[in-house]
Amino acid sequence: MAKRPPLTADEATELFSELDDSGVVDPMRARDASRRRAVRDKSREEGGVEAGNKLESDHRRSRRARQAQVDPLSADDPSGSKVGQTITRTALICIIGVLVFVVGMQVVYGVNRRLNTANLSDRANVET
Numbered sequence: 823m824a825k826r827p828p829l830t831a832d833e834a835t836e837l838f839s840e841l842d843d844s845g846v847v848d849p850m851r852a853r854d855a856s857r858r859r860a861v862r863d864k865s866r867e868e869g870g871v872e873a874g875n876k877l878e879s880d881h882r883r884s885r886r887a888r889q890a891q892v893d894p895l896s897a898d899d900p901s902g903s904k905v906g907q908t909i910t911r912t913a914l915i916c917i918i919g920v921l922v923f924v925v926g927m928q929v930v931y932g933v934n935r936r937l938n939t940a941n942l943s944d945r946a947n948v949e950t
Contacts, residue, residue, distance in 0.1 A: 840847050
């Protein structure tokens with residue numbers, strides 16, 4: 823395997839520029855990657871490194887202001903997914919179904935046993 827030199831700060835920034843704060847690829851940022859790269863390079867050519875850094879910080883600040891803040895301790899799923907509720911509902915339905923089946927079988931078995939015992943008293947005699 824060929825050894826590569828370590829990434830520069832700009833290369834690392836560009837490599838991870840399509841990721842949002844949670845580490846997921848943001849399709850809006852991925853689409854605008856080439857435009858951002860061109861604007862950043864142009865601003866650095868015209869105003870130096872400080873202008874490029876200011877542009878990046880302004881962009882980062884405006885992006886954070888636009889996107890919804892995710893609370894990692896919240897019970898709400900920021901994606902709007904209802905998987906947790908669906909799994910809970912399915913588990914409850916299965917447990918209740920098993921309980922109803924077991925109680926139903928016990929009732930059927932108890933009634934059947936009592937009916938057979940009642941018939942036994944009608945048919946029983948001294949010889950049997």
